[in-house]
Amino acid sequence: MSQNTPNSTPEPTVKVPKVILQTGRFLQSISTSLAATYGQRLFITPLKHKMPKREFHMDEQTEQTQLFVPAFVKSIVVYRYGKSDKKILLAHGWSGRGTQLVKIADHFLKLGYEIISFDAPAHGKATGKTTSMPEFIASIHEIEKQFGTFEFAIGHSLGGMALLNAVREGFQTKKLVTIGAADVITDIILHFTRTLTLKDIVAEKMKAKFDQKFGRDIDYASAHIAAKEVNIPTLIVHDEHDADVPVSCAYAIHNELSNGSIHITKHLGHRRILGKQEVIEKIEGFLIG
Template identity: 30%
Template sequence: MFINIVSLFSKKLGARLALFLFTRPLKGRINEEQSDFLGTSFREELLVNGTPVMTYRWLGKGKTILLAHGWESNSARWQYLIEPLKKLNYNIIALDAPAHGRSGSSRFNALLYAEFIQGVAKKFKPDIIIGHSVGGMASAFSQSNPENSNLKKLILIGSPSEFTDVLKRYFKMMGYSKRTKNAIIALIKKRFNVETISFSTAKQLELLNLEGLIIHDEKDDVIPYHDAILINKSLKNSKLITTSGLGHSMNDESISNHIYEFLEN
């Protein structure tokens, strides 16, 4: 492993290279088919801390829903859900994450994504946020801002709970040495001035007074089902729906039906 070799000579350089790979998506830009669908929306680019954030709106007279996609994806992934929600007259907003879709930045992390969500929420004041995967984690982190106090419901689909576990899975996948892993953790602490254990969806949700719906597949091979259990226990007024065989993407009509039922109650 090249980065492990680099770390033998310079832990700091090895950690920077590893973190660069971890925060730089290889997919998620919009293709022609996705562009056609997103072209049915009202597009508006916002600036959040100087970085452009692309938003897409399908106008309705009902409650406002904000959609936050996951890693190496973009707002078009919500097409299966947006079309039915339009018929129910919801006011729908989706945003592209940092370094995804048509949004700016060359790097991605959940805290930066949370800032994007905060900026969009400040302008459009959603009643409901739906987040998939790390979009769910970022949605939870975004609630540290009291300006988002109008939020009533939060739906998390296949979302991770503990960032430390995300890191462990990344380390294992990449085959990093103990020296490299320790250097990465030290670099994250230095950059964000906080321990990695502090990045927790479950802990973030403990004090929030929201209605929550957690949907997770028991065979999810990207984010373990155990994460959903942790989140469900922390968000007091929440319901956990367990699926089987839908994997991590969860693009299925049955998921939509669970969401509609939750929204209408």
């Protein structure tokens, strides 16, 4: 991987394969509704990435169990790292896995905490091919029933959005940290369809399909809306040069929190921020400093 210069984009978004772009545009030429159905399927299908070597030790040293989530009749994989009465829940983002926040996990393990993380449905070692944020949220609630209570919770990207919603719905923790969390779901869908070089009407039709599927306006789960009902101390961490989730999302979420703090980094992008020691120490200072 090439070294990023100070003025370069730290982490460009994933390049979409030509066959996917061509298929989407072909379907759109026939019907925007067909393109919306195709886009909807892609939108709920995460990529499973190969685990990098830096995560191997956490994978080897954790106790891993399958946990059935009745709300969606699916199973997830839960990782228990260390043993302690003081527990921290880690929630990965879209196309992530339970070991992705390994640097954060290692840091707090040394401080005497037990780390609980998980592979969400269709992620990591969990079964299935499709999932959605409601399933992330339901997984968090089920983990709390089986493994709680948690001193703190830390979520990256979609994991941060899911934790904000889970806290709004009653998940109990003393403090919360989100890292690179996105915000308005309509905006996420629009960004997704534009990345696929599809017309904006396709995004509108996709959103309508999701609204129908879940029986409500899915923007209800947007992070800044959930934040209005989150009263515990919450730290919003985001990189100014995040190429996947604009930093404006961090400010929008922070503006709605009644007890929020914000920490903006530079040139770390959407994922490298997870392993930066100064960021981890900032999180430690917020949680237990």
